[in-house]
Amino acid sequence: MTLSTQISSELSLEDFLKLPETKPANEYIEGRIYQKPIPQGKHSRVQTKLSTNINQVAEPQQKALALTELRCTFGGRSLVPDIAVFEWSRIPTDEDGEIANRFESYPDWIIEILSPDQPPNRVINKIIFCINQGTKLGWFIDTDDKSVMVFQPNKLPEVKYDADILPVLDVLSDWQIKAADIFSWLKVK
């Protein structure tokens, strides 16, 4: 039994995008709709804390921006990464210079946090799709195994544990974060 249930089939991307947004968000992949799982404690904690940490180093100097639950439509799919990070120059804007509502390109960095009962291959496939579309970096976080699988173009992924330094975007290379740092956030007492 999976939480990312397939709800319907054989719908065009155009028609999918006309549907009202749901919570949790739906994703459109090759003619099918999949609903993201309902976030639970560990997932939510890592998503919130990690996006905050990224923005603390990325935002002040306008290097990049981390956005949670942002719909990104590109390459015939409409995906909602747990965290999508865009380099500053690639953030789409409207005529007023404000951040656009519609994101129609791949994030530079995609971060997915595995939810209980979520099929890992489906989530990893989403990361691989992004990398093949232009994304430079993918993280797949498993709070159970306390590990981060790192995806980069044209190479095998690497699984990072404990004191392993996690690769970040080049524009954030001043910043260092270890796998253990992420899982330390789970400890709240």
Added chain:
Amino acid sequence: MTLSTQISSELSLEDFLKLPETKPANEYIEGRIYQKPIPQGKHSRVQTKLSTNINQVAEPQQKALALTELRCTFGGRSLVPDIAVFEWSRIPTDEDGEIANRFESYPDWIIEILSPDQPPNRVINKIIFCINQGTKLGWFIDTDDKSVMVFQPNKLPEVKYDADILPVLDVLSDWQIKAADIFSWLKVK
């Protein structure tokens, strides 16, 4: 909670190999021992049927051999793949020309089947380790998602579904198998 529990720590590989075998098998990874999960129905069905199918095409012409739950010790780790496939010329033998008991090299093809509650990153890390040691092909089978993630050297993995043809060892290239073929075996009634 994971089934592949870490039982002890800080043991040499040499000392680990002197310990009695257990069921399910223990694996030795970077000074630590992890016990494989107890196989369940779907896992066992795919493991048995897939190894049988591989041997049906691989054994008659002495192309390759699929072996289940075989201990392979190499690169400082001692691993027990769900299915290890060795090309015929690489099967170790004793003085009598019989198959050896100790396998001290990487399999040419490693197949892992995800068990419920098993941390995917840990299993995938095992596949990536093998590929980095010389293994040409890795399959990571998720019976829940009905998909196979395929690993090959120096490239991003690919996730195969439904009618997608699964890459096999070059020596078995006469043979074609689809992702759906594997999951059709789960249906027994």
